[in-house]
Amino acid sequence: MKANPGGNIDPAAVLGRDELIQTIWEILEQQSVRLNAERRIGKTSIIRKMCAEPPAGWLPVFQDLEGVHTAEQFSRQVFEVVQNFLGRWKRTANRAEQFLKESKIGVGGASWEHRGPHSYWQDLVVKSIEDLVDEKCEQRLVFFWDEVPYMLGNICRRQGEEVAVQILDTLRSLRQTHTDFRVVFTGSIGLHHVLARLHDAHLATEPVNDMYPVEVTPLAPVHAHQLAAALLSGERIPSSDCQAATEAIAEQADYFPFYIHHIVRCLKSNGTTATPESVLEVVQRQLVDANDPWELAHYRTRIPGYYQTGNDAELVALVLDCLAPAAEPLGVQEIFNRIQNQSAGHTERERLLKVLRLMERDHYLSRTLDGKYQFRFPLIRRWWRLDRGL
Numbered sequence: 489m490k491a492n493p494g495g496n497i498d499p500a501a502v503l504g505r506d507e508l509i510q511t512i513w514e515i516l517e518q519q520s521v522r523l524n525a526e527r528r529i530g531k532t533s534i535i536r537k538m539c540a541e542p543p544a545g546w547l548p549v550f551q552d553l554e555g556v557h558t559a560e561q562f563s564r565q566v567f568e569v570v571q572n573f574l575g576r577w578k579r580t581a582n583r584a585e586q587f588l589k590e591s592k593i594g595v596g597g598a599s600w601e602h603r604g605p606h607s608y609w610q611d612l613v614v615k616s617i618e619d620l621v622d623e624k625c626e627q628r629l630v631f632f633w634d635e636v637p638y639m640l641g642n643i644c645r646r647q648g649e650e651v652a653v654q655i656l657d658t659l660r661s662l663r664q665t666h667t668d669f670r671v672v673f674t675g676s677i678g679l680h681h682v683l684a685r686l687h688d689a690h691l692a693t694e695p696v697n698d699m700y701p702v703e704v705t706p707l708a709p710v711h712a713h714q715l716a717a718a719l720l721s722g723e724r725i726p727s728s729d730c731q732a733a734t735e736a737i738a739e740q741a742d743y744f745p746f747y748i749h750h751i752v753r754c755l756k757s758n759g760t761t762a763t764p765e766s767v768l769e770v771v772q773r774q775l776v777d778a779n780d781p782w783e784l785a786h787y788r789t790r791i792p793g794y795y796q797t798g799n800d801a802e803l804v805a806l807v808l809d810c811l812a813p814a815a816e817p818l819g820v821q822e823i824f825n826r827i828q829n830q831s832a833g834h835t836e837r838e839r840l841l842k843v844l845r846l847m848e849r850d851h852y853l854s855r856t857l858d859g860k861y862q863f864r865f866p867l868i869r870r871w872w873r874l875d876r877g878l
């Protein structure tokens with residue numbers, strides 16, 4: 489196997505996700521799913537593999553929604569998928585097609601989205617899904633929608649929060665009315681950020697709480713070792729102790745497949761032998777590389793966008809500064825005291841509690857059993873210390 493950090497990898501090269509994939513298919517028998525995880529952990533690879541290797545009876549369709557900027561574009565994508573699916577069974581999406589004809593939009597009309605009022609898209613989505621669930625085909629369609637939060641963010645900007653809420657509400661109502669309708673949501677931004685923005689706009693909605701949340705974690709050590717070994721061998725990188733080298737790679741990468749690919753790519757381009765020492769050196773160099781090949785600056789640059797209330801962004805940086813050098817996990821009171829000493833302004837305890845909870849959802853932090861906070865990923869902690877000179 490060749491190192492391909494960040495590329496679209498072959499489904500056969502997606503290692504260590506079989507159990508999770510099996511679980512997701514089992515959940516899909518009953519309900520729709522939202523995949524939550526830190527960025528670059530391998531969400532898209534998982535859903536692409538699921539689409540490439542579905543179990544009997546399912547027809548999964550992968551759609552990247554990052555480029556969708558309007559509700560009309562979205563409805564068109566749904567319509568086309570349903571139309572293609574029913575076409576396989578020599579059927580058509582009658583209601584939706586009829587609707588397009590009657591509204592003089594036409595099935596292939598390029599400028600259709602400019603002609604009607606907003607509710608056109610809603611009718612098209614609803615009628616497409618009704619067409620879908622009414623036909624008893626031998627396979628079941630499941631939509632795999634990647635980058636849903638991006639699409640909703642785009643729509644918020646272009647058409648306003650209300651339209652984004654209408655999309656979520658329409659989909660929720662379809663899931664409730666048609667018990668056979670299945671979707672999987674995922675994306676590189678947490679959906680909770682878009683939902684918080686919608687709440688802030690006073691549009692009360694709980695639009696995804698009927699979808700089962702599935703957390704994607706880094707690889708289990710055994711699979712991380714397997715991936716490192718497959719990459720070392722595929723790239724023909726010599727090693728006198730392959731096991732020690734693969735263990736070092738997996739551990740230094742925090743078991744993230746993305747970083748494992750990066751380490752091997754780097755060993756290859758340096759022409760080095762794989763040893764625990766050379767792995768350590770490669771990682772040290774990558775973490776301080778001005779080009780940021782591991783895209784770690786994202787953990788810093790996204791903070792102002794994620795934490796827009798008051799001075800929350802500043803508080804997040806203070807919390808990370810306080811936890812990164814700490815030898816042990818810290819309790820809330822300890823964090824509070826340290827921050828009070830460090831920052832010029834006064835921090836309210838309640839505000840700190842709220843921010844700590846959000847930071848947990850954003851995978852910066854995790855809690856020990858006795859409630860103390862620590863960095864969720866040692867690698868990010870290490871990078872934060874280097875980046876901030878701590």
Ligand SMILES: Nc1ncnc2c1ncn2[C@@H]1O[C@H](COP(=O)(O)OP(=O)(O)OP(=O)(O)O)[C@@H](O)[C@H]1O
Pocket residue numbers: 492493494495496497501502503504505526527528529530531532533534675676677715745746747749
């Ligand atoms: N299970 C896996 N086995 C091998 N390599 C993997 C696996 N999962 C991910 N990778 C590697 O990590 C890279 C990033 O994976 P992927 O794009 O699936 O992550 P993501 O969570 O969708 O990222 P983003 O948050 O940016 O959308 C892939 O290009 C590949 O190099």
Ligand SMILES: [Mg+2]
Pocket residue numbers: 531532533634675676
């Ligand atoms: Mg992705």
